[in-house]
Amino acid sequence: MDSPRTTTSGISIQVSLSGYSFKVQEGGEVRSSDWQGTDRVFTTPEFQRRYDEVDISLLTPKCTLVPDSFFRPEAVRAMLSDVVALEENDAVGYVRIPELGAVLLFSNSIGESLSRVLSQTVLTASGAQAPVLPEMYYILKALPSCEDYNKVVASYRDGYLHLAVAQGKSLLLSNVYAAPDFTTAEYFLFLALKRLQLNPEVSTVCFRTPLSPEAEMSLYRYFKAVVQL
Numbered sequence: 001m002d003s004p005r006t007t008t009s010g011i012s013i014q015v016s017l018s019g020y021s022f023k024v025q026e027g028g029e030v031r032s033s034d035w036q037g038t039d040r041v042f043t044t045p046e047f048q049r050r051y052d053e054v055d056i057s058l059l060t061p062k063c064t065l066v067p068d069s070f071f072r073p074e075a076v077r078a079m080l081s082d083v084v085a086l087e088e089n090d091a092v093g094y095v096r097i098p099e100l101g102a103v104l105l106f107s108n109s110i111g112e113s114l115s116r117v118l119s120q121t122v123l124t125a126s127g128a129q130a131p132v133l134p135e136m137y138y139i140l141k142a143l144p145s146c147e148d149y150n151k152v153v154a155s156y157r158d159g160y161l162h163l164a165v166a167q168g169k170s171l172l173l174s175n176v177y178a179a180p181d182f183t184t185a186e187y188f189l190f191l192a193l194k195r196l197q198l199n200p201e202v203s204t205v206c207f208r209t210p211l212s213p214e215a216e217m218s219l220y221r222y223f224k225a226v227v228q229l
Contacts, residue, residue: 010053011046011122014135014209015115016157021210022046032228034210035157038114047122054122054130055138058115059209061160061176062086063106063134068096071103080105095137100171106134136174139164139208142229143171148204153229154189155209161185165196172196182215190222200224 009026023032024046033046041047064083072079077092086092090109097104108115115132123129135155143151143166151166159180165173173192179185193200204225211219211228219226 008053009051010055011051012055012057012138013118013122014057014059014155014157015112015118015132016059017110017112018158020114020118024051032210041114041117047118050123050125050127052125054124056115056119056122056130056132057135057138058108058110058112058132059135059155059157059160059162060106060108060110061162061178062090062108062110063104063136063176065097065100065102065104065136065140065174068101068103076105080107095133097137097140100140102171104134104137104140106136108132108134135162135208136164136176140171140174142206142208145229146204146206146227150198150203152189152193152198152203152205154185154205154207156182156185156207156215157209161188163189163192165192165198167198182212182218186218186222 011022011024013020013022019035019037021033021035062084064080076094080092090107092107094103094105119129119132139153139162142153143164149168153164155162161177161179163175177188179188200222202224204227205219205223206227206229208229216226
């Protein structure tokens with residue numbers, strides 16, 4: 001007799017200064033939202049229930065990836081401040097990414113409180129709170145889901161392009177670029193691929209954040225395909 005199938009429900013929420021978006025997976029179906037303003041968070045029905053899995057990502061530009069062999073827990077602030085500007089009261093943290101042999105250092109202190117509210121509101125089925133992790137963490141985790149050998153995963157919101165590029169299992173780039181508009185974000189995207197000697201015309205770009213129709217069509221002019229994860 002076959003064992004009954006277990007249905008897993010999950011929600012993935014992306015948060016920035018300007019609002020949030022989310023993706024719900026349940027019963028083999030996936031539904032996604034557009035970018036929402038912060039005024040709607042308490043009336044979003046998807047936030048009023050529990051899920052088997054809850055992921056909450058914050059689009060913080062204050063992050064950097066270091067090799068595991070260089071990492072020292074007591075030096076997180078010092079190592080992160082070498083790369084990004086930290087205020088004296090900025091909280092810092094880190095998360096290991098074993099499959100890359102690396103540790104992601106970060107600060108979630110970007111002047112918003114929505115991510116903390118959502119962590120306290122959208123709970124797992126057991127009642128546990130999900131940690132708020134940087135968007136870059138989920139971008140790096142999404143690289144294997146790209147079917148092409150050249151793997152390009154990005155997010156863009158509120159003036160920052162979050163980008164990771166890999167070939168096969170080899171990570172080539174993980175960075176956040178200040179880009180006041182999407183045209184500038186595209187410039188940094190193409191510049192990164194050029195420096196890595198990757199051809200956009202034979203590559204697929206995967207975006208985790210929602211894309212406007214105009215942004216998606218602009219990317220299609222240069223890339224083989226555009227995928228929204």
